[in-house]
Amino acid sequence: xxxxxxxxxxxxxxxxxxxxxxxxxxxxxxxxxxxxxxxxxxxxxxxxxxxxxxxxxxxxxxxxxxxxxxxxxxxxxxxxxxxxxxxxxxxxxxxxxxxxxxxxxxxxxxxxxxxxxxxxxxxxxxxxxxxxxxxxxxxxxxxxxxxxxxxxxxxxxxxxxxxxxxxxxxxxxxxxxxxxxxxxxxxxxxxxxxxxxxxxxxxxxxxxxxxxxxxxxxxxxxxxxxxxxxxxxxxxxxxxxxxxxxxxxxxxxxxxxxxxxxxxxxxxxxxxxxxxxxxxxxxxxxxxxxxxxxxxxxxxxxxxxxxxxxxxxxxxxxxxxxxxxxxxxxxxxxxxxxxxxxxxxxxxxxxxxxxxxxxxxxxxxxxxxxxxxxxxxxxxxxxxxxxxxxxxxxxxxxxxxxxxxxxxxxxxxxxxxxxxxxx
Ligand code: LLP
Numbered sequence: 001x002x003x004x005x006x007x008x009x010x011x012x013x014x015x016x017x018x019x020x021x022x023x024x025x026x027x028x029x030x031x032x033x034x035x036x037x038x039x040x041x042x043x044x045x046x047x048x049x050x051x052x053x054x055x056x057x058x059x060x061x062x063x064x065x066x067x068x069x070x071x072x073x074x075x076x077x078x079x080x081x082x083x084x085x086x087x088x089x090x091x092x093x094x095x096x097x098x099x100x101x102x103x104x105x106x107x108x109x110x111x112x113x114x115x116x117x118x119x120x121x122x123x124x125x126x127x128x129x130x131x132x133x134x135x136x137x138x139x140x141x142x143x144x145x146x147x148x149x150x151x152x153x154x155x156x157x158x159x160x161x162x163x164x165x166x167x168x169x170x171x172x173x174x175x176x177x178x179x180x181x182x183x184x185x186x187x188x189x190x191x192x193x194x195x196x197x198x199x200x201x202x203x204x205x206x207x208x209x210x211x212x213x214x215x216x217x218x219x220x221x222x223x224x225x226x227x228x229x230x231x232x233x234x235x236x237x238x239x240x241x242x243x244x245x246x247x248x249x250x251x252x253x254x255x256x257x258x259x260x261x262x263x264x265x266x267x268x269x270x271x272x273x274x275x276x277x278x279x280x281x282x283x284x285x286x287x288x289x290x291x292x293x294x295x296x297x298x299x300x301x302x303x304x305x306x307x308x309x310x311x312x313x314x315x316x317x318x319x320x321x322x323x324x325x326x327x328x329x330x331x332x333x334x335x336x337x338x339x340x341x342x343x344x345x346x347x348x349x350x351x352x353x354x355x356x357x358x359x360x361x362x363x364x365x366x367x368x369x370x371x372x373x374x375x376x377x378x379x380x381x382x383x384x385x386x387x388x389x390x391x392x393x394x395x396x397x398x399x400x401x402x403x404x405x406x407x408x409x410x411x412x413x414x415x416x417x418x419x420x421x422x423x
Contacts, residue, residue: 001341001362002330003255005290005375008038016334016373018399023295023334026404027371030395033296033314034410035382036373039080039400041291046084048261049249049283056265061273066110068247068284069095071379074396076407077288078102087130089247089282093120096127106130110244110280112159112206114139114180121146125154133157133206133244135182137191140200147199154199157206157244158188162225166218166248167210169325175209175222182207185229193238202239204277205229208246211285216263222246223271230275240277247282251289253328253376285379292378294319294394295334298370299349308344310366315348316355317388319374319381323354331361334371339364350389382408387416 004010008019016023018038026036046065053063066089067081073095078088079102088099091113099109106127114135116124121143124132134140134156147154161182167173174181183191193202209222223245230240245268250259272279296314303309321327331346333339342365348355357374366372385393392411397404 001364002332002375004332005252005330006038006041008041008044008291009293009375011337014336014338016332016337018293020402021399021404023293023371023373026397027295027297027334030397030406031410032371033294033312033318034394035377035396036293036295036404037077037288037378037396037398037407038291039398042077042080042287042378043084045287045291046081046086049281049286052261053265053268053281056262056269057273057279061279063268063279063281066244066280066282067287068282069098070383071284072288072292072381073098073383074407075102076398076405078104081287082108086287089284093123096124096129100127110157112208112282116143118142118146122150125150125152129155131155131157131203131206131242131244133159135159135180137183137187140191140197144197144199152199153201155203156200157204157242158183158192158202159206159208160185160188160226160229162207162209162222164209164218164221164225166213166222168212168214168250169327171325172212173210175207185225185232188229189232189236192233192236204240204242204244205233206244206246206280208282209248211248212250213248214250214259216260216267219264220267220271223267227271227275230277240275242278242280243272243275244280244282245272247284247286249283249286251285251376251379254330287379289376289379292381293373293375294377294381295371295373298366298368298372301366301368308342310344310346310363310372312346312348312357312372314374314394315350315389315391316352317350317386317391318348318394319357319377320384320386321380322357329357329377330375331358331363331372332375333364333366334373336370337364339366342366387411390416392416 066087088109110131112133159182163177300311395410396408
């Protein structure tokens with residue numbers, strides 16, 4: 001059976017609680033399905049990051065964390081992270097606007113992405129974004145031109161593609177030579193501080209090799225490649241003031257061993273810190289992933305073809321990761337965790353076989369109307385949801401001790417139809 005993945009989730013009198021709030025009570029008050037987040041878990045994860053690197057790196061040489069808000073971009077969450085002193089990594093102009101609404105200044109945000117449009121670049125420059133992380137030479141030239149038209153100087157990091165393996169799945173590995181991201185070292189050397197690019201200030205290099213990285217070795221190899229490039233650029237007289245060494249820290253999805261952050265911090269201390277640059281990191285999933293649960297109800301228990309199906313009221317449109325990546329998400333019941341272990345195929349109501357969360361998963365025996373939670377739903381879950389089958393987006397709830405707040409209300413059918421009928 002699956003385990004609980006946060007110390008802030010606990011069975012009290014056979015009823016699963018997030019911090020001090022009963023999920024049975026929450027389901028009654030707000031309905032299902034819904035995303036539930038633990039503020040204490042988010043706080044712990046930010047502190048764990050600060051401590052892991054703080055303990056190993058010398059004083060005054062701590063990394064700056066730019067939370068990759070693609071993982072979970074709820075404005076209330078962003079506001080809280082702002083209070084905790086975390087900055088933002090964004091990948092689209094909408095994310096930057098979320099950041100502004102949450103109280104971040106443009107200079108607290110950086111922006112990545114291979115397809116920045118003219119309009120987006122203009123908006124980033126208007127907002128004095130800390131850095132545009134550049135992924136191609138045509139983009140670099142476009143930024144230079146737009147900055148010139150605006151009478152601005154664009155701060156830029158060149159994104160290195162270090163050609164290393166990283167990331168749990170092929171679809172979320174980003175640092176191999178054949179991936180669409182970043183630039184090779186020779187291309188960066190040829191273009192860094194190019195004399196004709198008068199409206200660009202090259203502040204340094206960035207890199208992000210993938211997501212849900214579970215081995216220190218991928219980080220170490222990536223760090224060695226970027227450090228070598230810093231040496232080559234400096235030998236040519238270039239200034240490299242900042243290194244953004246990406247995110248990707250893997251989290252626990254089941255009963256497996258975790259990435260040892262202390263060893264990643266040691267790799268940063270040994271390879272990156274001696275270069276004397278400002279150090280930036282972009283964790284997303286690590287901060288939010290295990291703070292979230294998808295609370296759902298069993299609509300039917302169906303027995304057919306020798307299998308037992310748990311048919312839930314949530315579906316692949318609310319949590320796409322199992323369908324898209326074959327990702328594992330732990331599932332546990334809200335009540336009666338000690339009932340007889342039973343094997344289930346856990347599915348949603350959508351008319352596709354791909355709408356399956358788990359096959360042959362052992363859970364305590366469940367009945368129609370019982371509640372359960374799908375874990376690790378704090379990152380890449382609400383933000384990847386869709387309206388497929390005209391299913392409204394779910395509410396997001398932030399639990400804080402004894403209290404909870406609805407930080408996004410449930411979408412209504414009227415919300416959905418309005419976009420089509422008011423035209
Ligand atoms: N920085 C850059 C440039 C990125 O592209 C990403 C994630 C991050 C930072 C943050 O990575 P994290 O620390 O969260 O691993 N939808 C996929 C994950 C896609 C990640 C894309 N880039 C999933 O559900 O697993």
